[in-house]
Amino acid sequence: xxxxxxxxxxxxxxxxxxxxxxxxxxxxxxxxxxxxxxxxxxxxxxxxxxxxxxxxxxxxxxxxxxxxxxxxxxxxxxxxxxxxxxxxxxxxxxxxxxxxxxxxxxxxxxxxxxxxxxxxxxxxxxxxxxxxxxxxxxxxxxxxxxxxxxxxxxxxxxxxxxxxxxxxxxxxxxxxxxxxxxxxxxxxxxxxxxxxxxxxxxxxxxxxxxxxxxxxxxxxxxxxxxxxxxxxxxxxxxxxxxxxxxxxxxxxxxxxxxxxxxxxxxxxxxxxxxxxxxxxxxxxxxxxxxxxxxxxx
Ligand code: MTE
Numbered sequence: 001x002x003x004x005x006x007x008x009x010x011x012x013x014x015x016x017x018x019x020x021x022x023x024x025x026x027x028x029x030x031x032x033x034x035x036x037x038x039x040x041x042x043x044x045x046x047x048x049x050x051x052x053x054x055x056x057x058x059x060x061x062x063x064x065x066x067x068x069x070x071x072x073x074x075x076x077x078x079x080x081x082x083x084x085x086x087x088x089x090x091x092x093x094x095x096x097x098x099x100x101x102x103x104x105x106x107x108x109x110x111x112x113x114x115x116x117x118x119x120x121x122x123x124x125x126x127x128x129x130x131x132x133x134x135x136x137x138x139x140x141x142x143x144x145x146x147x148x149x150x151x152x153x154x155x156x157x158x159x160x161x162x163x164x165x166x167x168x169x170x171x172x173x174x175x176x177x178x179x180x181x182x183x184x185x186x187x188x189x190x191x192x193x194x195x196x197x198x199x200x201x202x203x204x205x206x207x208x209x210x211x212x213x214x215x216x217x218x219x220x221x222x223x224x225x226x227x228x229x230x231x232x233x234x235x236x237x238x239x240x241x242x243x244x245x246x247x248x249x250x251x252x253x254x255x256x257x258x259x260x261x262x263x264x265x266x267x268x269x270x271x272x273x274x275x276x277x278x279x280x281x282x283x284x285x286x287x288x289x290x291x292x293x294x295x296x297x
Contacts, residue, residue: 047110048121050190052264057197058115059216060164061150061157069197076156078201085136087222088143093136097201101187104128109184111207113214114246114278120260125205126188131179134221139175143223146178148204148215165231171215172228172242173206176287182207182280208277208284210244241297245288246278250297
């Protein structure tokens with residue numbers, strides 16, 4: 001499934017990315033592991049330009065328009081920040097962003113973000129496997145699911161003053177999905193700090209699921225026994241299931257999921273076929289082997 005770097009890196013300024021990242025001083029060289037291409041053999045695997053990744057966003061805490069997050073999140077305060085890991089754990093822990101940055105070396109992962117609305121982008125994320133963070137908390141044998149909560153701060157987030165979603169934004173994964181090596185916590189993109197509109201200072205990224213599973217601005221992770229109800233399941237259970245695996249064969253009740261529009265390619269460019277599990281079938285299909293994916297959407 002891995003493709004060569006030359007196929008996927010068009011951006012001139014980005015060619016020398018190692019040097020570039022070092023110059024920025026964001027990631028010390030000791031902590032900067034070799035970039036790994038976890039991208040897929042999709043028809044179009046060209047990196048999406050930075051300007052599209054950072055101006056066309058979904059982040060309902062700042063409004064429902066694609067331009068609202070970039071326009072309204074620039075003063076959002078992301079420092080100090082910490083994440084609490086609680087629930088079915090031997091010992092509840094709270095880690096500051098400084099602890100997180102010191103403890104978990106970031107690496108680059110090029111993943112396609114496939115939004116449930118039918119568009120996609122190919123993004124060079126900087127992050128680390130979620131399983132490294134989760135293992136710090138020693139979950140008990142009762143833990144079957146992992147629940148994620150984004151920040152609740154209606155003073156700073158205008159969207160939270162309206163009942164658009166069940167605030168704070170909540171998401172969930174089965175524990176084996178959360179522990180899968182492809183599931184990462186993201187702290188940057190294109191070698192830079194994560195912009196506020198993309199979920200700074202830390203967000204989830206699960207590349208084989210629709211984009212809404214990848215919650216932004218996470219403050220709490222809880223191990224739980226029962227399947228958590230996400231904000232989207234609560235708002236429209238018929239449209240948004242718990243699993244939300246990218247699946248071209250199962251339509252959204254209001255539209256097909258068979259194809260996608262690649263952002264930045266121009267309105268006239270043809271839609272490309274959506275791949276099963278967003279191209280990660282080989283890596284993740286075993287997680288769902290005896291499940292009816294129409295029922296468990
Ligand atoms: N996380 C929070 N907290 N709030 C949101 O509204 N939107 C989701 C997801 N994470 C959302 C969120 C959706 S629908 C998508 S497609 C992705 O974020 C978009 O991520 P991006 O803006 O970095 O492309």
